[in-house]
Amino acid sequence: MDQTRTAFVFPGGGVQYVGMGRDLCETYPQARAVFAEADDTLGFPLSRLCFEGPEDELLDIANSLPAIMTVSIAILRVLEANGLGSDSAGWVAGHSAGEITALVAAGMLDFVDGLRLMRTRSTLMREAGERRPGGMAAVIGVGDKDLEEICVKAQQETGEVVLISNYNAPGQLVLSGHEQALERALALAQEQGARRAVRLAVTIASHCALMESAAAGLRQWMENITFHPARIPLIANVTATPLRTPEEIRHELGIQLVSPVRWTESIEYLIRQGVDTFIEVGPKDVLNGLIKRTDRNVRRISVGDVASLESLLDDLNSPRGFEPMNG
Numbered sequence: 001m002d003q004t005r006t007a008f009v010f011p012g013g014g015v016q017y018v019g020m021g022r023d024l025c026e027t028y029p030q031a032r033a034v035f036a037e038a039d040d041t042l043g044f045p046l047s048r049l050c051f052e053g054p055e056d057e058l059l060d061i062a063n064s065l066p067a068i069m070t071v072s073i074a075i076l077r078v079l080e081a082n083g084l085g086s087d088s089a090g091w092v093a094g095h096s097a098g099e100i101t102a103l104v105a106a107g108m109l110d111f112v113d114g115l116r117l118m119r120t121r122s123t124l125m126r127e128a129g130e131r132r133p134g135g136m137a138a139v140i141g142v143g144d145k146d147l148e149e150i151c152v153k154a155q156q157e158t159g160e161v162v163l164i165s166n167y168n169a170p171g172q173l174v175l176s177g178h179e180q181a182l183e184r185a186l187a188l189a190q191e192q193g194a195r196r197a198v199r200l201a202v203t204i205a206s207h208c209a210l211m212e213s214a215a216a217g218l219r220q221w222m223e224n225i226t227f228h229p230a231r232i233p234l235i236a237n238v239t240a241t242p243l244r245t246p247e248e249i250r251h252e253l254g255i256q257l258v259s260p261v262r263w264t265e266s267i268e269y270l271i272r273q274g275v276d277t278f279i280e281v282g283p284k285d286v287l288n289g290l291i292k293r294t295d296r297n298v299r300r301i302s303v304g305d306v307a308s309l310e311s312l313l314d315d316l317n318s319p320r321g322f323e324p325m326n327g
Contacts, residue, residue, distance in 0.1 A: 004090040006277045007235075007270050008105055009291075010072050012096030013206075015284040016064040018053040021071040023306040025051075030081050031074035034111070038070040041112050042119060046070060061204065062122040065097045069118050072101045072282035073111055075303055079281070082313050086232065089279070091242075091270055093235040095287060096166070096206065096261050097121065099253075105281075107231035108249055117253075120221050124214035125204055125257065131213060134205030135182050136165065137175045141195030147173055147185075150192065154185040165207035166261045169293035176205040211257040219254040240265035267294045279303060279312075 024031035025047070035047040049058050050067050058064055079085055086092055086105035094102030097118065104114040139147060144167060151163045162177030162185045175185055182199075189197045205211065227246035234243045236252045240262040243249050267278075267290075277299040280287045285302035292300060303309050 002277075003088060005274050006089045006279065007091040007093060007275045008076075008086050008089045008102075009092070009278055009280050009287050010094035010098035010101040010105065011068060011280065011282040011284065011287055012094065012098040013061065013065055013068065015282065015286055016050075016058055016068055017283065018050075018055050018058060020050050020067070020283045020304075021047070021074060022051040024071070024074050024078065024309075027306050028074075028078045028081075030077040034070060034074040034077055037111060038066070038115055041115050042066065061126050062119065065122040066115055066118045068097070068283060069101045069104075069115060071304075072098070073104060073114075075281050075309060076105055078309060079303070079312075082316075084313070084316060089232065091233055091235060091273070091275060093266050093270070094237075095168075095263055095290075096237065096256075098282070099234070099237055099256065101282070102234050103227075103249060106234045108227050108229070108234070108246070109225070113225055117222070117225060121214070121218055121257070124217045124221075125206065125211060127217075128211050128214035129204035132205075132210045133203050134161075134176065134178050134208075134210045136200040136202050136205060137182055137186055137198060138200060139173050139175060139186070139189050139194050139197045141171055142173070142189050142192055143171070144173065146192060147175075147189060150185050150188045151175070151177075154181045154188060158184055161205075161209050163208055164260055165205070167264045168261070169264055169290040172290065172293055174200070176208040177210070178205070207257060207260055209258055215254060215257040218257065222250060222253060235266045235269060237261045237263070237266070240269050263290060264294055267291055271295055271298060277301070 038046045092102040092105045100118050103109045104111050154162050158181040160178035160181035162181035164173050165176035166174035186197045227249050230244045236243045238259045278291050280302040283304050288300045288302045
């Protein structure tokens, strides 16, 4: 595998499901060790919550995000044991909360500190959502600039906050904000010809000003965390450019919760650097789909369970190896 042409990417929220990680633990000692460490660090059986539910507890953001991170790191540790760790890639990136998982992969945080950071971030988000409730919505089929103008109009009409919180892929955007402003923006988007404009099943308005108290709390909490220089560069959600130093990542995490996720720009940046293979490490394959919408010509591999993991390892160990893209 050509290291400089490969990026590992890690999912954020919304990809959890009851049963995730169970087959990994049954098959690989490296995965069992990660889940045992997570249970010990958090002080409750996160592994059982992942494997058995109940679903409503797993859906709690304070549980779901640490759970997704744990599954992702368990997969990564198995890959590392088989010669395909994050050091085999030239780059890493994580979508929203997945950025913390990417920090662990890049060597900027150890897993225990990363998991504590994820749990703290998630709890602060839940508390901020209770104090300043809002919502989120997906909009498909409206361009970035048009939707930005719609948000400005909706804010002017309602006096409330609504803006694009996730630039996920061309024509695939997410809004966050207050209820009234969000509903007005959705109505305007439909008038503009959106193919889809639907509310998401959340009461937390991520990546906008409603998360300011969570961002402030996280900045304070991070004063006791040690970050390390990156072994490989991490592409930041906020700027879509590489982070390498502890100072850079501390600043990034301190403003990420109130800043849009620039995922499209992040993928485009990596492609400009010559990346032609993206390996998604974590439950489901949501990032695979977003990357496909950004550039259909790059190779996309999702590794979320034993079957997909063994398929990737079989490709690597085949006589022809993992062939680079043509061109």
